[in-house]
Amino acid sequence: MQKRFDLPDLGFGLGLRTVHYGHILRETPAVDWFEIISENFLETEGRPLEILDEIAARYPIVMHGVAMSIGSTDPLDWDYLKQLKALRDRVKARWLSDHLCWTGVRGKNTHDLLPLPYTEESLKHVASRVREVQDFMGAPLLLENPSSYAEFAGSTMGEHEFLAALAKEADCGLLLDVNNVYVSCYNHGLDASAYLAALPFDRVAQIHVAGHTNNGPYIADTHIGPVIDEVWALFAKAHEAAGGAATLLEWDAEIPDFETTHAEALKAKHYASSRPEDTK
Amino acid sequence: MKKSRIVRGDGGPKASAEESEQLHERASATPVFETKSMPSRGSGPVGAPVIGPLDSLEKWFAAVVTHPVSVADGLAAAPLAASSLEQLIKPTDRMSALDRLEVYHHGYHARLVDCLVDDYPVVQHAMGEKAFAALARKYIAAHPSTVPNLNGFGRRFAAFVGDGFIADLARLEWAMVEVIHGRRSPPLSAASLGLIPPESWPELRLMPNGTLRFLELDYPANAYFQAVRDGKKPRKPKAQRSATAVYRLEARVWRMDFTPSMAAVLRALLAGAKLGEALEASDPGEADVRMWFQEWVAGDFFREPS
Numbered sequence: 001m002q003k004r005f006d007l008p009d010l011g012f013g014l015g016l017r018t019v020h021y022g023h024i025l026r027e028t029p030a031v032d033w034f035e036i037i038s039e040n041f042l043e044t045e046g047r048p049l050e051i052l053d054e055i056a057a058r059y060p061i062v063m064h065g066v067a068m069s070i071g072s073t074d075p076l077d078w079d080y081l082k083q084l085k086a087l088r089d090r091v092k093a094r095w096l097s098d099h100l101c102w103t104g105v106r107g108k109n110t111h112d113l114l115p116l117p118y119t120e121e122s123l124k125h126v127a128s129r130v131r132e133v134q135d136f137m138g139a140p141l142l143l144e145n146p147s148s149y150a151e152f153a154g155s156t157m158g159e160h161e162f163l164a165a166l167a168k169e170a171d172c173g174l175l176l177d178v179n180n181v182y183v184s185c186y187n188h189g190l191d192a193s194a195y196l197a198a199l200p201f202d203r204v205a206q207i208h209v210a211g212h213t214n215n216g217p218y219i220a221d222t223h224i225g226p227v228i229d230e231v232w233a234l235f236a237k238a239h240e241a242a243g244g245a246a247t248l249l250e251w252d253a254e255i256p257d258f259e260t261t262h263a264e265a266l267k268a269k270h271y272a273s274s275r276p277e278d279t280k
Numbered sequence: 281m282k283k284s285r286i287v288r289g290d291g292g293p294k295a296s297a298e299e300s301e302q303l304h305e306r307a308s309a310t311p312v313f314e315t316k317s318m319p320s321r322g323s324g325p326v327g328a329p330v331i332g333p334l335d336s337l338e339k340w341f342a343a344v345v346t347h348p349v350s351v352a353d354g355l356a357a358a359p360l361a362a363s364s365l366e367q368l369i370k371p372t373d374r375m376s377a378l379d380r381l382e383v384y385h386h387g388y389h390a391r392l393v394d395c396l397v398d399d400y401p402v403v404q405h406a407m408g409e410k411a412f413a414a415l416a417r418k419y420i421a422a423h424p425s426t427v428p429n430l431n432g433f434g435r436r437f438a439a440f441v442g443d444g445f446i447a448d449l450a451r452l453e454w455a456m457v458e459v460i461h462g463r464r465s466p467p468l469s470a471a472s473l474g475l476i477p478p479e480s481w482p483e484l485r486l487m488p489n490g491t492l493r494f495l496e497l498d499y500p501a502n503a504y505f506q507a508v509r510d511g512k513k514p515r516k517p518k519a520q521r522s523a524t525a526v527y528r529l530e531a532r533v534w535r536m537d538f539t540p541s542m543a544a545v546l547r548a549l550l551a552g553a554k555l556g557e558a559l560e561a562s563d564p565g566e567a568d569v570r571m572w573f574q575e576w577v578a579g580d581f582f583r584e585p586s
Contacts, residue, residue: 015307021531037307039429045463045490047531066308067428073335080428099308105338109425110346110388113308114338121334147310150380151370154331189372210309217374218383223309252307 003243004205005140005173007095010060010246012272014265017251021051023258031262033060035248038096039067042083049090056091062206062246063093064175067109070129070143071102071116081136088137097142097175097206100126100163117152118162123169130170142205143167144175147183147212147221159184160198167203174199176242177208178234179227179250183219192234201241209235209268210250223252226264232271240273247272311390330362337361337368345384348421352378354385392420392433399434400453402505403446406516415441431461445504445516448497452505455493455526456533462490464528467580482556486549486582491528494546496521502535527579534579542572546581 011032016024023029034055041048055061067080088096101113116122134141145163157165167174176199185192209232211225227235227249239245249265331337340358347354355365355378362368369377393416397404404412419440425433434457438450467489476484488494495501500517502524507514523543525536538546541563548558562569576582 040431042429043427043431044461046459046461047528048461050464051531064308069428073338077428102338103428104425105335105342107426108342108346109427110342111391111425111430112310112345112384112387114341114345114384117331117334117337119331119334125334149310149383150377152331152337153329153367153370155329156331187372188370217379220383221310223307250308252309 003202004245005203007140007173007205008246009244010062010094012265012268013060013062013246013248014262015064015248015250015252016052016055016061017255017261019255020258020261021055025051025054027258028058029258029262031059033062033094033246033248035062035064035250036091036093038063038065038084038087041087042080052091061091061093062248063088063091063096064144065096065098066111066113067103068098068133069101069103069109070098070133071100071114071122071126072105073102073125074105074107076129076132078136081133085137095139095142095173095205096137097144097173099144099146100159100166101146113146113148115146115148115150115152116162118155118157118159120156123162123165127166127169130166130172134170134172140171140173140205142173142175144177144208145180145184147177147180147187147219149187149218149220151188158190158195158198160195164198164200167200172203173205174203175206175208176204176238176245177210178238179208179210179212179231180221182228182231182234183212183221186214187218193237196234196237196241199241201238201243204238204242204245206246206248207235207238207242208248208250210252223250224254225251227267232267235268236271236273239268239271244273310387311394327362327364327367330367332361340368341384344381345388346424347385348417351381351385354381389417389420392425392430393417395430396434396437399457400437400450402453402508403450405508406446406449406504431457443498445499445501445519448499448501449504451495451497452501452524452526452535455495456535459491459493459526459528459533462492462528464491464580465489466584468577468582468584470574470577472584473577482554482559484555485552486555487585488550489527489580489583492579492581493526494523494550495526496523496543496547498522502537505535525576525579525581527581529580536575536579545569545572546576 013033013035014031016034016036041052099113102116103112104110130141145159163174181192181195185195209227210223211227213220213222213224247268251261255261343358344351344354365377369380371377393413396416419437423436438447438454441447441450498519498521500520500522504514504517523538527534544561545558548561559569
């Protein structure tokens, strides 16, 4: 396998959010790339697509999904996958990602990223579905480690081991969310460094950073506020281990103005392993 | 007394346009939990871990975390494949297995209630947060989502509410959502109308654009909506027929109130009547039919003939 499937290191990007549309369209700020939540642009023929077309004409776009439900025991939703493919072609998205989770079963969608038991059965099930999706898309799928708040007692391996085995078995890429690593390790009493150490970094094509909310007994992955130092430290390790990877900030609640949000995303440069363009 | 004025909110073009934050969006984030910390309930004795087939585990988990009332009720309703909850869900030293399921139960409902708040902010204002949340929870239980995205999740809300002022207000707010997502075809322009010889006008049939919704309601929902947007505290109005067009120009959503006479003309046009026939529906005493029509064309109400 070629490192990262030859997917480009797009630099330091930002999650595209509606509150920033006006600024982006007016000012065309210098941003390396934008990531969209794919579902916001499906089942619409109107304004979301009109605006996305304009933004996609100016910036590289990556699609991040929340509804593939790759771990569900329901059949894959081919209507959804067709729409996803059409959107990818429309905006010339560089790649597609979704989460290692399931979002519903028996036809009911919870719109949440629900945890999987990490067993051989789940591994086989998810790997075969990832292969089907990749065959249909004709491109690698990147799967992201989710934040989770519950663990199944019957899991026979850790999430990091599951991800490593899955990436190999399904021959897929990984979107490593270092905030989610921090959140899940806090919630389950695990060691984040050991988690990172087990990952196949040659498959990590993208890294997410985000803020979160510490409620005491557990951390919620709210994507609020600045990224904390401990998460930046994990990012520095991951970015170096991956030999550089497209990096993106997610900020989804109490979103500040564009400049503040972008400045937070650009902090990643400070923690990133040096890249040729940084030394210019 | 005849009313022939074009009523458009408070008259200022900006006041009746909706800014882009009206457009709701989904994220991969977990909703904020109102309570900042949860008391740990400790954990019971943990037996040997149990793992059934993935399919039954998912079915069980989904039934518990989407239960309309609580995790405890969900657990009572969904039989466990284990003798204790802890054999399925690991407790931690800070949280019991039940607490951990509580996070997902809260997240499921909060996310969908937030989605309805995005779609129906003025209904929420009219009802109050608490009453709206209670109604939203009932709606979520009655109409769970079955599709990958939430853009259409709230579409049955007005019908769920039934009749009355709140239902009409919900119809207005849903029309605004539909107009955002409606396809904008090349609009009929004043220039292309100018090319049509005047003697052909009565025979003209006009096709509505995908960015137009026309509502005829039992309550003056738009007047209430505009008052709330203007920062006023309007009372819930008494029944009084109203007609409002909701339409989109580029990125902005606008609302235009109609007199009964104007409404009769647009209703006829949208039903496929020829322009000449539709105009017969207007009050002959109203001289400004031409002015309305220009407003409608300027509002991209109609499509360019294909």
